[in-house]
Amino acid sequence: MDRTLLLVDDEDNVIASLVRLLRQDGYRVLTANSGKAALEVLATHSVGVILTDQRMPEMTGVTLLEKARDAYPETVRMILSGYADLTSIKAAINQGAIYKYLTKPWDDETLRADVYSAFLQFELSKKRTQLAYEIDEANKQLALINHELVMKIDEKDRRIDRIMHYDGITHLPNRSLFVERLQRALAYAERSGKSVAIMMLDLDLFKKINESLGHPVGDKLLEVVAERLQGSIRKEDAVARAGGDEFCFMMSDFSAIYEVSDKAQAFLNLLSMPFLIEGNEVFISFSIGISIYPVDGMDTTILLKNAETAMYHAKSEGRNNFQFYAEQMNASALQRLMFESNLRRALERNEFILHYQPQIYLESGQIFGVEALLRWQHPQRGLIPPSEFIPLLEETGLIIPVGEWIFRTVAAQIKEWQNTNSSILRVAVNLSAVQFRQAGLGEMIVSIMNEVGLDCASGCLEVELTESLVMKDVEGTISVLQMLHDVGMTISIDDFGTGYSSLSYLKRFPIDTLKIDQSFVRNLTIDQNDVAIVTAIIALGHGLKLRVIAEGVETVEQMECLRAMNCDEMQGYLFSKPVPADEVTRLLQQGGEYLLKKRCM
Structure with a gap:
């Protein structure tokens, strides 16, 4: 490692003696005979240690070292003097301008050791500065990585939330999210004394579309059906895909049942218009079942179940119609019991x-x-x-x-x-x-x-x-x-x-x-x-x-x-x-x- 030493003294014989003594330790030695000359040397060379006399014309050693401290703070600064203003030197030491004060005449080995120690101090300071820079750069890089990681985690959380609460084909809310919104609507309706209508909408004969045209066409059909439904509702209402070919709709803030009937008929009319799917003109119809809070139930489970019962009744009535839930629909429940009975015997048969x-x-x-x-x-x-x-x-x-x-x-x-x-x-x-x-x-x-x-x-x-x-x-x-x-x-x-x-x-x-x-x-x-x-x-x-x-x-x-x-x-x-x-x-x-x-x- 190149170690550059600057010797400053107005006596040539002192400079010569110091040069002979310190060059044997491998230092690159520069010299100056005044403070002004020393500052000129410092301006053009990278100096690790300055060793200067105190009493010189024009500028004292303390003044030189104070200027050097301000301009080149990493340089280690020492005074070697037979005469000194101790008050000024103490002040300079306390202010950090002087690393060490040495006296003339000097002991060669002690001086060599002091200069060596000064260079170690200089190199340690350089390493600290470099380390601080590297730490600062690493912190900047870490902050950038953390920012990118937070962005990725946020994006992942949004995607997870999307997967958990929204249907992947239609992009509508799924049944789970619909139930949450329905629960809130029922709580508000209970406080305000209002009603809420729940509709279950099921595509008629959707399986045949999948079988004849393929599942990609079936999925595209579900997507465009969802777009029509979403585009025909008020902001205070909600529509969701319940699963398969079934959709849920919630209507709040209405004053009469005929408004619910009108909305159901509007859905049937809306969906009766043909769909153009990948060059195929597809005609579909819906069967819709309706339950009303609080007449047909007080909680989400019962209301959805009764709406579904009404929807199956609409299918049994020839499809492409809507039915309000009624107690007499227990006939549908009887059919379910018969189906269950057949299912129980299916294994033994x-x-x-x-x-x-x-x-x-x-x-x-x-x-x-x-x-x-x-x-x-x-x-x-x-x-x-x-x-x-x-x-x-x-x-x-x-x-x-x-x-x-x-x-x-x-x-x-x-x-x-x-x-x-x-x-x-x-x-x-x-x-x-x-x-x-x-x-x-x-x-x-x-x-x-x-x-x-x-x-x-x-x-x-x-x-x-x-x-x-x-x-x-x-x-x-x-x-x-x-x-x-x-x-x-x-x-x-x-x-x-x-x-x-x-x-x-x-x-x-x-x-x-x-x-x-x-x-x-x-x-x-x-x-x-x-x-x-x-x-x-x-x-x-x-x-x-x-x-x-x-x-x-x-x-x-x-x-x-x-x-x-x-x-x-x-x-x-x-x-x-x-x-x-x-x-x-x-x-x-x-x-x-x-x-x-x-x-x-």
Whole structure:
């Protein structure tokens, strides 16, 4: 390190002696014979230590060092003098102008040590200054990072709130947010003595639109229906998507029932006009059920239930009409009881069947597993979709014996595929909340597999649970999942991204697979928000050493997007609908990879 020393004295012999003494220590020595000359040297050289005489013409050493302190504060300043005004020197020392006062004549070794000490002080000061600068720069960078992090967290919170309270297709409030707003409206109505009308609006025969034109057209139809509804209401009213093809509407601040009737008829008229969806002219109608607070109920649950009852009555009256709730609608409740009675006998009559939807590797196109899906083959109504009867199975508790039947049927089918050397590696079975909380779940599954002769630890059976289910009673969930994992089952989180997972809990779950909900896959090629969400889910899954599977893949473009994102697996109509077991066997015999390529041509 270059150490530059400035010697200031008006006596040449003193300067010469000091130069000879101090150059042997490797210093770069500069000299000046007056204070003015010293300041000129300081202006053109970087000096670490100044050693000056006190008594000089024109300017004393103290004055020189005070000027040097102000202009070059890091330079270490010392006086070497045989004569001094001690009062001035003490004042200069106290003011920080002088680091040390040395006397003439000097002891060579002591002087050398003092100069060396001064340079150490100078270098320490430089390091402190540099460190302070680096700390300041680091703090600035940290502040910038913190600001960006806060912005990202705020954005994430907004997105989470959006996912929790708004529907992803229509962007309307969801049922949960609607109920919150309805509760507030009822509280106000109770205080003010006013009424509130609740409408349930359901698209008639919406399933046929999905089946004939496809789910993308169905989703677009829901979106434009929502736009029409939203554009036709007052700011004090509220509309929401309740789920599926059902919407909720709340009307407050009205003075007569005919205003509610007029609004319902206005909705029917509004929605009777054709919709142009991707070149298709679509005609739809609505069935609307209406309940009134406080006549038809005092709380949100009863009012929504009665509005829904009235809506089903409107459907039974030929659709495309509205009905106010009335007590005589108990006939509808009777029909529900008959439906429930038929459902109770369906198991003993062997009316339940299983269909299987293949799951394939995105990289190779090979089938590696299937998802087992329950269907009800009703003797009069034909094949009833699960959305019509599974909620009732759960509500009545029938899902427990039906669930056991599902596991027995799946285990027997796995064994049959193994015996015929079919390459199915894993069958996934959905678990409802009621099943998941039942006592002895793991023992029941293990017993069934042992009876059939399957090895639990082979990974041939996977259980699927929804994200919202696992986040209820987290500690209890971890306990049950661990029990299932310990007996050899693999575990998949279904509909991932639609709930509100805490990552701190998610990493504690003994899970194997994240299943991306089809709502994010559907618009993957056109919606950058969905691209960002799917990318994040895949990165999260891989970061946790989990497999990631996308459901609802219907187009080659969606598949290619997922492949580019390094998604592991997929299932969807692009490859196959849910089909009977013998159809899966045929697909395996024909070769899954060949079939996928054929569909992509």
